[in-house]
Amino acid sequence: MFPLDHLLIGQKAVIESIETDFLPLKLIEMGCLPGNEISLLHLAPFRDPLYLKIDEAHLAIRKEVAQYIMVKPLMDD
Amino acid sequence: MIKNINVALIGNPNTGKTSVFNALTGLNQKVGNYPGITVEKKQGSCRLDRVTKARILDLPGTYSLNASSMDESVVVELLLNKNDPDFPDVAVVVTDVENLKRNLLLFTQIKDLEIPTVLVINMSDQMQRKGIKIDIEKLEEKLNTSVVLVSTRLNSGVEKLKQILIDYRSISTLPILDSTTIDQDYFENLAKAFPNQSLYKLWLVITQDVNFTKLERQKVPDTTQFKTQPQSYLKKLQQRETIKRYQTINKILKETYSVNREEATDLRSKLDNLLIHKFWGYVIFFLILLTIFQAIFDWSSVPMDFIDSSFAHMSEWIKTQMPAGILTDLIAEGVISGLGGIVIFIPQIAFLFFFISILEETGYMSRVVFLMDRGLRKFGLSGKSVVPLISGTACAIPAVMATRNIENWKERLITILVVPFTTCSARLPVYMILISLVIPNDRLLGINYQGLTLMGLYLIGFLMAIVSASILNRLLKSPNKSYFVVEMPNYKLPLFKNVAITVWEKTRTFVVEAGKIILAISILLWFMASFGPGEKFSNAEQIVTQQYANEAINGLELENKIASFKLENSYIGILGKTIEPLILPLGYDWKIGIALISSFAAREVFVGTLATIYSVESDAEETIKIRMAGEIRNDESRLFNLPAGISLMLFYAFAMQCMSTLAIVKKETNSWKWPSIQLFSMTVIAYLSALMAYQILK
Numbered sequence: 001m002f003p004l005d006h007l008l009i010g011q012k013a014v015i016e017s018i019e020t021d022f023l024p025l026k027l028i029e030m031g032c033l034p035g036n037e038i039s040l041l042h043l044a045p046f047r048d049p050l051y052l053k054i055d056e057a058h059l060a061i062r063k064e065v066a067q068y069i070m071v072k073p074l075m076d077d
Numbered sequence: 078m079i080k081n082i083n084v085a086l087i088g089n090p091n092t093g094k095t096s097v098f099n100a101l102t103g104l105n106q107k108v109g110n111y112p113g114i115t116v117e118k119k120q121g122s123c124r125l126d127r128v129t130k131a132r133i134l135d136l137p138g139t140y141s142l143n144a145s146s147m148d149e150s151v152v153v154e155l156l157l158n159k160n161d162p163d164f165p166d167v168a169v170v171v172t173d174v175e176n177l178k179r180n181l182l183l184f185t186q187i188k189d190l191e192i193p194t195v196l197v198i199n200m201s202d203q204m205q206r207k208g209i210k211i212d213i214e215k216l217e218e219k220l221n222t223s224v225v226l227v228s229t230r231l232n233s234g235v236e237k238l239k240q241i242l243i244d245y246r247s248i249s250t251l252p253i254l255d256s257t258t259i260d261q262d263y264f265e266n267l268a269k270a271f272p273n274q275s276l277y278k279l280w281l282v283i284t285q286d287v288n289f290t291k292l293e294r295q296k297v298p299d300t301t302q303f304k305t306q307p308q309s310y311l312k313k314l315q316q317r318e319t320i321k322r323y324q325t326i327n328k329i330l331k332e333t334y335s336v337n338r339e340e341a342t343d344l345r346s347k348l349d350n351l352l353i354h355k356f357w358g359y360v361i362f363f364l365i366l367l368t369i370f371q372a373i374f375d376w377s378s379v380p381m382d383f384i385d386s387s388f389a390h391m392s393e394w395i396k397t398q399m400p401a402g403i404l405t406d407l408i409a410e411g412v413i414s415g416l417g418g419i420v421i422f423i424p425q426i427a428f429l430f431f432f433i434s435i436l437e438e439t440g441y442m443s444r445v446v447f448l449m450d451r452g453l454r455k456f457g458l459s460g461k462s463v464v465p466l467i468s469g470t471a472c473a474i475p476a477v478m479a480t481r482n483i484e485n486w487k488e489r490l491i492t493i494l495v496v497p498f499t500t501c502s503a504r505l506p507v508y509m510i511l512i513s514l515v516i517p518n519d520r521l522l523g524i525n526y527q528g529l530t531l532m533g534l535y536l537i538g539f540l541m542a543i544v545s546a547s548i549l550n551r552l553l554k555s556p557n558k559s560y561f562v563v564e565m566p567n568y569k570l571p572l573f574k575n576v577a578i579t580v581w582e583k584t585r586t587f588v589v590e591a592g593k594i595i596l597a598i599s600i601l602l603w604f605m606a607s608f609g610p611g612e613k614f615s616n617a618e619q620i621v622t623q624q625y626a627n628e629a630i631n632g633l634e635l636e637n638k639i640a641s642f643k644l645e646n647s648y649i650g651i652l653g654k655t656i657e658p659l660i661l662p663l664g665y666d667w668k669i670g671i672a673l674i675s676s677f678a679a680r681e682v683f684v685g686t687l688a689t690i691y692s693v694e695s696d697a698e699e700t701i702k703i704r705m706a707g708e709i710r711n712d713e714s715r716l717f718n719l720p721a722g723i724s725l726m727l728f729y730a731f732a733m734q735c736m737s738t739l740a741i742v743k744k745e746t747n748s749w750k751w752p753s754i755q756l757f758s759m760t761v762i763a764y765l766s767a768l769m770a771y772q773i774l775k
Contacts, residue, residue, distance in 0.1 A: 020316050021309070024560045028319050029141045031179055041346070042353055048451045049460070051353070051565060057179050058345070058565040060447045063452075065561070 004038070004069040005050065012039040013071035015054075022068040031055035038071055083163060084131045084242060087187060088171035089154060089180050090138035091440075091566040093199045095119075096229035097171050098135040099574055101238075106135075108582050116151050116481075120163075125239045134163050140179075142186045142281055145560060146484050151284050156190055157278060167245035168194045169238070174209055174226075175202055177334060177566065181326045184220070184318065185253045188332035189277040193248035194222055195241055201226040201234065208337030216333040221249045230572065254325055256280060259318045265305065280318075285313055348568050352444050362445055366467065369432045372569055373471050373502065377424035384424075388417030404605060407600070415599025418679050419592040422472060426587050427501050427580050429471040433464060433479075434579035438571035446563050456543050457550025458495075459488040459561065466492075466542070469499030470535075473738040474591050475583060477745055487555040491546050493745060494755055497738055498542035498731065500535045503680040507729050508534055513697055514705055516724030530726075538730050541762070592735040598678035598736055602649065609647035617643045644690055649674065663728065663764070664771040666710070676734045683729075720774035724767040732763035 001016050015034050023032065031054045032038075041058070042051035048063040088094040098106070109118045119135040136155065144150035155161055156168075168187050172180030176196065186429030188194045196209065217224045223241045227234030240250075255266040256276040264276055271279055306314075352358055378668035392409045436442045442464065450460030461483045468476035476496045483489035508531060516527045586721040613620065621639045630638075644650050652670035660670050672686040684701065691704045708716040733739065733756045744751040 020313065022146065024562060025143050025312070025315055025319070026140055026145055026560060026562050028178075028316055029143070029182055030562065030564075031323070033320060033323060042447075043351060044353070044447055044451050045355055046451050049447055049561070049563075051447060053347075055178065056176055058567075059445070059564040060450075060561075060565055062450070062561045 001070050001072045003067045004040075004052075005047065005063050005066040007040040007071060007073070008039055009043060012037060013073045015039070016070045016072045018070070019046055019068040023065065027059075027061065027065065029060055030057045032069065037074075038069075041069075071073050078128065080129050082125075082129060082131050082166045082242070082245065084133045084690040085155070085163070085165035086133060086135045086171060087168055087183065088138060089140050089173070089176070089183060092171050092176075092180060093229060094138060094171040095135060095240075096572055096575055097169075097197060097199060097227060097235075098133065099578060100145060100227075100229045100232065100235050101131075101133055104578075108586070116148050118151075123239070125243045129243050131239075131242055132163075134165070139183065141183055141319075144285060148481070150285065153281060156187065156192065157285075165192060167242060167248070168192050169197055169242075170228075171197045171199050174198050174204055174211075175207060177211075178323075178326055181220075181330075182322050185322050185326065186277075188220070188222065188250075189252040189254055189256070190251045190274075190281075191252060191275055191278075193245050193250055193472075195238070195245070195248065196220060196224045197227050197234075197238060198230065199227050202228040203229050210334040210335045210337075215327070219329045219333065220253065221251055223248060232599055232769055238310050239268075248466045252277060254318075254322055259321055260314055260673075263314065275393075278493050288710075295714055326476060344568055349444070349565075351755050352441065353448055358448050359446070362448060365432075365436070369429070369467065370470065372428040372432065374505075377428050380424040381421055384417065384421045387518060388413055388420070392417075394436055394690045395686055403607075407603060411600040411603030412596070414685070415596040415678070416592075416602075418599060419588055419595050419679075420684065422502065422591075423584055423588065425471045426475060427584050429468055429475070430580045430583040431576065433468065434576045435571045438569070439573055440566040440568045443563055447565070450561070456546040457488065457553075458546050459483050459485060459492070460563070462488065462492040465496050465548065466499055468502060469496045469542075472587065472591075472733065473499070474741050475587055477738065478586070479739045480745070484560045485555070487550075487553055490553065490746065490751065491549045493742055494549060494751065495542040495546045497733055497735070497755070498538050498545065498758065501537040501680075501729070501735075503735070504534075504729050506681040507676075507683045508726060509676060510705070511717070511722050511726050513702060514717045515719045519627045526550045534726060534730055537727075540732060545758075545762075547611050574600070589742060593679050593736040599682075602675050602678060602682075605649040605652070606644055606647050609643070609650065611646070613646040614643060617646065641690065644671075662771070663767045664718075664724045664775070666716060668708075669725070673728075673734070677736050679737070680729060726772035727770050728763045728767040729767060730763070731759055733759035 004013075007013055015032065015036050015038050017034055018028070018032065020028075033055075036055040038055075039053045040050060041053055044051075049060045050063065050066050051060050052058070086094055086098050092764075098119065098121060101123045105123065106119060106121030109120070114189070116137055121133045121135070123131045123133055134155075136152045137154050137375050139149040141149075142153050142156070143154050155439060158164060169178070170184040170187055172184065179224040184194065184196055196216075203209070205210070210234070213224050213226065225234050225238045225241060227238060229235070252275075254277075257268075263282070267279055268276055317659075352361060392413045393414065395409045396405060399408070406440070433442075436445070445463050446460035449463050453460060453462055462480070465479045466760075468479050473496055477493050480489050480492045480496075483492060512527050512530050516530045517525055618639050621642045622635065625635060625638065649671050650667070652674060653667040656670045656674075657665075657667040660666075660673070665673070668687070668690045671690060672683045675682050675686045688701045689703065691701070691708070705717050706715070710716050737754040739756060742755060743749055746752070
């Protein structure tokens with residue numbers, strides 16, 4: 001388990017936990033919830049922002065927020 | 078008897094809600110503002126059948142009823158306030174077939190407010206291509222409402238939606254989620270404190286507390302006494318609510334919705350690989366920018382020249398057709414030239430929004446935000462500042478308005494404050510005439526000095542925007558953290574109708590917003606130039622005629638001399654002379670002072686004002702130029718020499734000389750504080766750089 005911003009491009013993972021005090025509610029409403037699948041599609045230069053697919057939503061968030069999302073990579077796939 | 082019903086269109090951004098609105102109302106729509114705030118209010122009407130007419134309100138896009146921006150709280154406030162004249166009889170939640178799960182979150186919230194709520198699943202033409210299957214009947218049963226598949230692209234489903242709206246009373250208003258399951262103790266206490274009220278409604282009032290204005294407060298149940306839990310606990314409950322809702326939605330969708338991923342095409346990933354590529358992504362963006370600038374500066378010059386000459390002719394025509402006098406002068410010189418000063422920008426604004434709306438419609442703009450965010454953040458701006466900065470090259474007014482979708486207040490404020498530094502098109506005529514006066518038309522290694530200077534002026538404006546953004550970034554304290562969450566929508570072809578309506582709406586807003594101010598100032602300036610105190614002004618004709626009595630001078634020349642003398646002794650002339658000591662160190666005289674003041678209507682007025690001051694009989698640029706080149710100082714040197722020219726250009730590059738922009742900044746920031754700061758600091762920057770340039774080059 002590690003923070004989301006350590007994920008590699010193309011890697012899939014499952015959201016393990018979120019630090020709810022630091023995440024905007026909007027992100028949670030977009031599906032950023034424990035148990036949902038997440039994958040990193042692209043990174044802008046300097047690895048920030050991150051372009052993610054969370055559940056069925058495609059969205060970009062900044063690295064400062066991504067570090068509050070803990071993920072567990074999916075081995076197969 | 079015609080029956081009117083209120084319909085509210087609600088939905089997440091990027092669901093094609095506006096397309097549904099356009100399909101329902103066509104051009105029967107008007108855009109205004111919600112009172113006191115700058116959120117756009119789009120309303121339209123639509124005939125449902127012979128006896129029913131729907132008033133349709135297109136509410137701002139929102140992801141949920143937990144508002145985090147002004148746009149979103151408009152939606153919540155309306156839905157909580159039964160007494161609002163716009164309160165919907167029926168709500169239509171527009172969703173995107175591909176993001177149904179996320180869109181249903183909002184749907185369930187609205188349904189729980191016990192308002193009849195119809196579900197529209199939009200972009201249904203994509204279903205086959207994406208391998209999506211939906212059991213509509215079962216979904217209707219589970220959600221306890223009517224569900225319509227709509228495709229605005231194929232124009233299908235809209236008629237069925239109208240039929241459902243007519244019969245809205247038959248839609249159940251039972252809530253989907255039992256609020257007590259979020260936190261039993263909390264909600265049971267709430268029910269005790271406020272018997273017979275919708276629990277979910279009360280809950281929203283409590284959590285939205287901060288957003289309500291005093292007036293709105295009286296219209297909803299007063300929950301201020303009900304403070305049993307701290308804010309952080311309420312936030313936890315909001316999250317728990319979201320999780321509960323998703324659980325319910327997942328259960329429903331499992332039985333009704335299926336996607337065969339195999340059938341999905343990967344247009345998104347192919348285009349993304351190119352468009353947000355670390356190198357090619359920027360190259361493509363740069364090329365698109367070039368095209369936009371080409372359109373703004375080159376293509377629009379044809380209609381602009383036409384508008385310019387038409388208004389000049391109109392002014393002349395009125396002078397010949399109407400009896401000579403004050404009223405004719407006011408119309409010909411004040412009103413018409415003021416109107417011309419507005420209309421002339423329409424081609425550029427229209428081109429700008431044509432491109433911007435295409436970029437937004439296709440989904441490309443979100444990719445630009447993604448590409449640019451990191452770079453711009455260093456300066457306290459956001460990826461979302463790109464659109465305002467591009468728009469600023471046409472005009473600061475639409476640019477300031479385009480900052481509305483930057484959620485972070487600090488980033489938005491900085492964008493608003495620095496955007497007037499970008500070189501707007503009103504500066505162009507000023508630069509053109511000054512460059513041709515003081516910069517030699519020579520080449521160095523094939524590069525033209527004049528072109529180079531113009532490019533330098535654009536760069537220096539942009540650079541100043543970035544530098545002042547970094548300074549503001551350090552000075553301003555941010556009350557809230559970053560909420561940068563950008564949805565990356567699917568790529569799609571733009572709908573012509575949506576583009577056309579956007580261009581029309583934005584252009585109209587510009588004409589109205591900027592227009593009234595430019596017009597008012599033009600009339601004021603006309604007045605100040607046409608009247609003056611004392612003998613000198615009223616006896617101008619006599620004085621000048623006597624002065625030239627012994628010289629060979631023809632009638633026309635004499636007339637010009639009189640006009641010039643009058644101006645010198647008019648109110649504005651006196652004003653120009655008053656500020657002369659202040660601007661003398663910059664290399665200007667009182668005549669340029671007048672031009673500086675009148676530039677507050679719009680910067681390009683500079684040229685026209687000088688034409689009047691130098692009593693040039695025609696507005697043709699060549700004539701003015703020759704006259705300006707001939708103007709001399711006390712020591713017989715040219716007035717418009719290189720130091721003074723550069724000093725003036727820098728002054729125009731940095732000064733906040735536009736009343737309309739100040740007015741719009743006041744409106745957008747809701748206080749006089751920021752436009753005052755902007756006016757003061759930009760003037761200081763302009764003054765000091767002009768001073769330095771003149772004193773060093775002199």
